[in-house]
Amino acid sequence: MSATNISVTATEEQLLYAKILEKGMYFGLLLMFVTFALYVLGIMPAIVPKDMVAEYWNLPVGEYLETINHNYIGWAHGPTGWSWMKLIGNGDFLNFVPIAILSGVTIICYAAIVPGLFQRGDKAYGIMAIAEVLILALAASGLLAVGH
Amino acid sequence: MRNFALRMGGAWLMSGLTMVLSPAMVYASEATAASPVPMNDGTAWWVWPVVLFVVTFVMGIIAVLGGVGGGVLYVPIISGFFPFHLDFVRGTGLLVALSGALAAGPGLLKANLASLRLAVPVALIASTMAIVGAMVGLALPTNIVQILLGATILGIVVIMFTAKKSDIPDVPQADSLSSALRICGIYHEYSSKQDINWKIHRTIPGLLTFIVIGFMAGMFGLGAGWANVPVLNLMMGAPLKISVATSKFLLSITDTSAAWIYLNKGCVIPMMVVPSLIGIMLGSFVGVRILKVAKPTFIRWMVIVILSFAGLKALTKGLGVELF
Numbered sequence: 001m002s003a004t005n006i007s008v009t010a011t012e013e014q015l016l017y018a019k020i021l022e023k024g025m026y027f028g029l030l031l032m033f034v035t036f037a038l039y040v041l042g043i044m045p046a047i048v049p050k051d052m053v054a055e056y057w058n059l060p061v062g063e064y065l066e067t068i069n070h071n072y073i074g075w076a077h078g079p080t081g082w083s084w085m086k087l088i089g090n091g092d093f094l095n096f097v098p099i100a101i102l103s104g105v106t107i108i109c110y111a112a113i114v115p116g117l118f119q120r121g122d123k124a125y126g127i128m129a130i131a132e133v134l135i136l137a138l139a140a141s142g143l144l145a146v147g148h
Numbered sequence: 149m150r151n152f153a154l155r156m157g158g159a160w161l162m163s164g165l166t167m168v169l170s171p172a173m174v175y176a177s178e179a180t181a182a183s184p185v186p187m188n189d190g191t192a193w194w195v196w197p198v199v200l201f202v203v204t205f206v207m208g209i210i211a212v213l214g215g216v217g218g219g220v221l222y223v224p225i226i227s228g229f230f231p232f233h234l235d236f237v238r239g240t241g242l243l244v245a246l247s248g249a250l251a252a253g254p255g256l257l258k259a260n261l262a263s264l265r266l267a268v269p270v271a272l273i274a275s276t277m278a279i280v281g282a283m284v285g286l287a288l289p290t291n292i293v294q295i296l297l298g299a300t301i302l303g304i305v306v307i308m309f310t311a312k313k314s315d316i317p318d319v320p321q322a323d324s325l326s327s328a329l330r331i332c333g334i335y336h337e338y339s340s341k342q343d344i345n346w347k348i349h350r351t352i353p354g355l356l357t358f359i360v361i362g363f364m365a366g367m368f369g370l371g372a373g374w375a376n377v378p379v380l381n382l383m384m385g386a387p388l389k390i391s392v393a394t395s396k397f398l399l400s401i402t403d404t405s406a407a408w409i410y411l412n413k414g415c416v417i418p419m420m421v422v423p424s425l426i427g428i429m430l431g432s433f434v435g436v437r438i439l440k441v442a443k444p445t446f447i448r449w450m451v452i453v454i455l456s457f458a459g460l461k462a463l464t465k466g467l468g469v470e471l472f
Contacts, residue, residue: 006332006333007334008260008334008336009260010257011265014258015258018255019254022254036422050193052193054191054196057232057233057420061235092418096416102243103404103411106404124329125265138279139279139405142412
């Protein structure tokens with residue numbers, strides 16, 4: 001990564017990042033097609049019946065969660081954060097899995113390039129990559145979810 | 149064959165526009181906003197996802213031909229003319245922009261057009277601020293966000309009108325920060341068959357600008373290519389191709405951080421997200437093919453008109469004014 005190594009071809013970590021991003025993207029998209037088919041074809045049951053979804057998508061998210069929780073789930077609180085994982089046996093919430101994969105693949109990409117950056121003495125970028133992993137992990141954790 | 153393709157492309161675009169801007173859509177939107185109880189008009193459950201798929205398919209074509217990201221079209225149009233609440237539209241808009249960036253990112257990185265060295269410091273700032281933007285956007289009342297969205301879209305229209313582009317900006321000397329971080333590179337320009345050495349300047353002001361860009365991306369779920377490219381290209385001096393490619397790749401990081409906030413908050417309805425993603429991706433594939441025969445200037449004007457209309461609609465909807 002030193003200035004003398006600059007060339008027309010991409011750097012090692014850039015190629016590694018691209019490789020992981022590509023695999024994660026294809027896997028996520030493929031899974032999205034499969035899970036959506038399982039949902040809309042009625043192969044898996046849904047928490048919110050398909051013909052009722054349109055009744056709720058005009059509501060603010062807080063009200064939406066409260067309503068579907070009251071009508072179909074019956075928890076103390078609506079399904080926020082990672083609590084949807086408890087509902088993935090249902091077609092509608094199973095679709096959150098590929099969405100989470102597509103949203104999470106960048107974290108893996110960053111984590112993968114950290115060792116190489118430090119090995120090559122690129123401490124500044126190594127530290128920035130770690131910081132990015134931490135920030136994205138914090139966003140993904142659900143700790144920052146706030147409402148109206 | 150060429151004329152046929154043009155006619156088909158035009159027909160698709162017109163039918164899509166007709167559908168997007170039809171009074172039925174306006175009625176649906178207003179009826180929903182006015183109704184304190186869920187709508188039940190007897191429409192079959194599959195109708196809206198199919199309509200969403202068709203509209204996003206057309207949107208995908210227009211986005212490619214107009215040189216804009218899917219998110220910037222998706223959020224104002226879908227929130228203005230469809231019955232979905234803005235919370236879900238923004239969450240889906242981010243995922244639309246994210247999926248486009250994920251699809252393009254690997255190829256751009258491998259071709260060394262997207263620069264990881266340029267993207268990493270920018271993404272660190274933009275993704276952090278996108279989280280803050282998403283949290284603020286979800287905490288503010290919907291009408292305020294709608295008004296700000298309308299103003300932002302109209303601002304984007306002004307940027308599209310006025311922003312210039314520079315294929316290879318003149319950067320006499322790299323500044324000290326970009327030199328220290330070794331943000332520079334070489335890419336092969338096929339049109340001139342030359343290897344282009346590039347470096348950047350004004351790194352600190354450029355990075356600071358991404359505080360605002362990241363915040364707005366998270367707040368409105370728009371993606372941010374409309375802002376990334378001018379800043380990377382005109383302010384920081386990266387070549388246009390590097391700016392466009394790095395901007396596209398950047399969205400995969402910026403939008404990821406904000407998407408997690410929306411996902412954790414529950415702003416994701418698969419019945420909206422999946423048809424939108426599939427529609428916009430298939431539309432983008434078709435758009436790339438039509439691009440060979442389309443007239444970019446006309447399409448760009450069309451995008452400006454659509455965005456102006458959608459921006460005004462968002463503004464008036466937020467203000468509670470029924471202008472159209």
